[in-house]
Amino acid sequence: MIAKTQELTRMYRLGASVIVAVNKVNLEVKEAAFVSIVGPSGSGKTTLLNLIGLNDRPTSGKVFFKSEDTSLLTDKERRKIRLQNIGFVFQTFNLLPTLTALENVELPLALAKVPPKLQREKAIQLLEAVGLSDRLQHRPKELSSGEMQRVAIARALANNPCLILADEPTGELDSETGYEITKLLLSLCRKHKTTVVVATHDERVAKASDVKYSIRDGMIT
Numbered sequence: 001m002i003a004k005t006q007e008l009t010r011m012y013r014l015g016a017s018v019i020v021a022v023n024k025v026n027l028e029v030k031e032a033a034f035v036s037i038v039g040p041s042g043s044g045k046t047t048l049l050n051l052i053g054l055n056d057r058p059t060s061g062k063v064f065f066k067s068e069d070t071s072l073l074t075d076k077e078r079r080k081i082r083l084q085n086i087g088f089v090f091q092t093f094n095l096l097p098t099l100t101a102l103e104n105v106e107l108p109l110a111l112a113k114v115p116p117k118l119q120r121e122k123a124i125q126l127l128e129a130v131g132l133s134d135r136l137q138h139r140p141k142e143l144s145s146g147e148m149q150r151v152a153i154a155r156a157l158a159n160n161p162c163l164i165l166a167d168e169p170t171g172e173l174d175s176e177t178g179y180e181i182t183k184l185l186l187s188l189c190r191k192h193k194t195t196v197v198v199a200t201h202d203e204r205v206a207k208a209s210d211v212k213y214s215i216r217d218g219m220i221t
């Protein structure tokens with residue numbers, strides 16, 4: 001088991017009102033699974049991924065990462081788990097615009113203190129694996145949106161994470177490109193036994209998944 005949530009709840013207070021964005025969610029993510037979280041806009045998908053990814057802390061309830069109760073950890077300890085184990089992919093790619101594809105992928109390797117020469121070798125390998133060996137020197141604005149998402153996936157894989165969290169990774173892509181990206185995530189999941197959790201509106205992504213959770217008003221239905 002990679003991740004598990006227990007009565008996981010996240011409330012936001014805005015003035016006098018309280019929004020329960022995630023409401024007593026219990027879910028389990030098994031090793032090497034391709035898991036989808038499907039729900040309408042505002043249902044709590046991003047909030048849930050941020051909690052599982054240890055970017056945010058719950059109002060109540062718990063996230064276990066590889067059986068460890070993460071509520072007992074300091075922010076520094078949580079950050080370490082995140083850097084070593086989790087890769088993120090976002091709807092809007094979140095690439096750094098001034099860096100080339102290669103440099104974008106090297107960045108997390110640099111953060112993990114990989115020696116520069118190895119950074120370069122690894123980043124080239126990763127970009128090859130997502131079919132972009134001929135785009136190494138392109139900056140994001142010189143890439144198509146599907147290519148940008150491939151770079152983002154290569155970047156997410158840089159430190160060999162056991163878990164990839166993808167928040168609507170096909171949301172900005174046309175349906176054909178979105179399908180290619182879904183197949184890529186699925187093949188990475190199968191080949192490297194990487195666990196993938198993907199939040200999506202896209203029924204085709206959901207169909208490809210081993211386990212599907214539906215979320216509505218913060219609750220798994």
Ligand SMILES: Nc1ncnc2c1ncn2[C@@H]1O[C@H](COP(=O)(O)OP(=O)(O)OP(=O)(O)O)[C@@H](O)[C@H]1O
Pocket residue numbers: 012013014019020021039040041042043044045046047048
């Ligand atoms: N920082 C915040 N402060 C207050 N309310 C928030 C905050 N972030 C999210 N919310 C609210 O929490 C609920 C869940 O938001 P969330 O972003 O998790 O939904 P989502 O399922 O990812 O939606 P989408 O599909 O549009 O990305 C929404 O009602 C949203 O308005």
Ligand SMILES: [Mg+2]
Pocket residue numbers: 045046047167
């Ligand atoms: Mg969202």
